[in-house]
Amino acid sequence: MLQTGTGLLADRLKSQSRLWFGEHLYRYFERLEDNFHRRALSANNPAEQAELLAQQKAVKRGQDEAFRLFADHINLAFNTKRAYDIGGHPELDRLAQGLEKLSDAYFKHEKPQLRIICRAIAPITVLAGFQQILVPLKLEASHRHQALTMFQGLLIQELNKLYSDLLSSLPVESQTHNLEAWISHIKQQLAEKNLSTQERALTETRLQRLLKLHSHRHSKNSNSVQIEPSDEELLNTVATLFQQLTTRRRLSSGVLSSLNTLQTSVSALALQDRSVFMHPLHPARQVCRQLINTLNQWDDAPLAQRQQFEAELKTISKKFSDHHINANQFNAVREQVDACCQHLLQSIKLNDKRSLNADVGQKRLARLRRKVHEMLDEKTTELDLPVNIGNMLYGPMTTIILYHWLRHGSNSAPLRRSLQLVDDILWYIQPHSNWSELRRAKAMSKDIETELSDGLQRINYGYHATQTLIDELHQLRLAASGRSVSVPLPDAKR
Structure with a gap:
């Protein structure tokens, strides 16, 4: 669960925007990769095909760095004290007007x-972020127009949806009259297990804001004297935060060391802030909860992102210093913690998508392999094939046919040539x-040898294994010649 913001409206809107940008930016990277891959498959020039495939790999390698630079660009814009001028974009104007209409009391x-x-x-700010991703993606000048269009x-063009979501999430005046009911309602929503990561994060930030508002009203209207918590209660509260970590045994030593340092610092701060620390929206508690909730998904993160998270x-x-620690230090690192956790969670989400796509691809490959075997069965049903030829047809030759099928299509010339090669071998x-x-x-004989060698080379079949297959094929041809019925040569013309 990604917890961002401090419970205030501005932090919640920032958090919601960051989540939206993260999801859509990784979707953009995925579509950009797919675009280069499809263009490479349809390219007729080998040099152009190699260039497009290299560009696809560059996008795949550089997307994490590109995401980080884009996130830094947006965070910098959040901290730049320049207000929005109404009149540029209708949906954004409605959001700005909705923010202006919020009650000044709160x-x-x-x-x-x-x-x-x-x-x-x-x-205009988001479009400026496109410049930030060009360098890590290593986009050539000839491809930048296509990338910009995507x-x-x-x-x-999808920003209007973000503006609408932000506008619909703004607090309504009537909601402030019955805080307890709203808090109870949101807690019930959080108890549901079918919430997505983004929905759960946004729901929890709303709950935190309501709890803070409720606590403020309660402390303002209550005349009772609060009893200061004991040292044991404070230390137990800190320990409870870190006990929620379910993946501790599988974490690296570096992460565990950083967590121990953090727990020591938070314990010192708890003893210093006393009753203030007991509030669930204390900055140190929020930072710890966010880190712990992110680390609970550690097992699903790729190795490279784990190492980067560990370093950050x-x-x-x-x-944090044990002797001079204060809550403001945790407020100062909120954006850094948020970006760090969001990067890891986005990589997990992207990794899940890739795993799903890989599973779908494996199922499709198995289905096509069965079809190829059925075609080979039809071609060899009345033939008594030697074992080595059967192994070749249902092994490497099947892979060659699948290669051309997946790369060029089910009705392509390379696929038809591969099927014709099977017929030629069987006749040969x-x-x-x-x-x-x-x-x-x-x-x-020479044509079969050339085409078979070319096909085996395309599927990265070993050179010596290729020569062995070709030699066996020629041996079978010689054996067949020995079994052939002798026929007299045509009479020479006299």
Whole structure:
């Protein structure tokens, strides 16, 4: 579960925007990869095909760095004190007007920051982020127009949905009259197990905001004297935060060391802040919850992202000093923690998609392999094939046919040539009695050898294994010639 924000409206809107950008940006990377791959398959020029495949690999390698740079660009825009000017985009204008209409009793001090958020998520700001991803993706100049067009279609043109989502999530005046009922309702929503990561994160941030508002009202109206918690209660509260980590035994030593450092620092802060620390929205508690909830999905993260998360967590934990620690230090690292956790969770989500696509691809490959075997069965049903020829047809030859089927299509010329090669091999190894057939078999020997070698090379079949197959094929041809009925040579003309 990704917990972001401090319970305030501005932080919640930032969190929701970051989640939206993360999801759509990785979707853009995936579509961009697919675009280069499909163009490579249809390319006639080998050099052009190699260039497109290299570009696809570059996008795959650089997408994580591109996401980080784009996230930094958006975070910088959030911190740039430049308000949005109404009049540029209807949906964004409605969002800005909705923010302006919020009650000053609750959001007066946040409104300047809310105007900055509108500027940070404006299309012109998002489009400027495209420049940030060009270098890590290593996009050649000839492909940038295509990449920009896809960026506009998958992100810029979809921004209206983000604006609508943000507008619909704004608090309504009537909601503030019955906080207890809303808190109970949102807790019931969180108890549901079918919530997505994004839905759960947004729901929890709403709950945190309501709890903070409820706590503020309660403390304002209550005249009772609060009893300060004991040291044992404070330390138990800190320990409970870290006991929620379910993957501790599988974490690396570096992560465990950083967590121990963090727990020591938080314990010192708890003893210092006393009753303030007991509030669930204390910055240190929120940072710890976010890190723990992210680490609970550690098993699903790729190795490279684990190592990056470990390095960033080590950097974060070193920023706290046991002797001079305060809550403001945790507020200062909120964005860094948020970006760190979001990056890991997005990589997990992308990895899940890739695994799903791989499973689908494996099922399709198995289905096509069965079809190829059925075609081979039809061709060999009345033939008594040697064992080595059967192994070749249902082994490497099947792979060659699948290669052309998947790469060029079910009705492509390369696939038809592969199927014709099967027919030629089956005819080649059979005994023949007609003189013209014997001459034809001798003439096609070189062609079969060339086409078979080329096909085996395409599927990365070993050179020595290839030569062995070809030698066996020629041996069968010689054996068939020995079984052929002898026919007299044509009489010479006198």
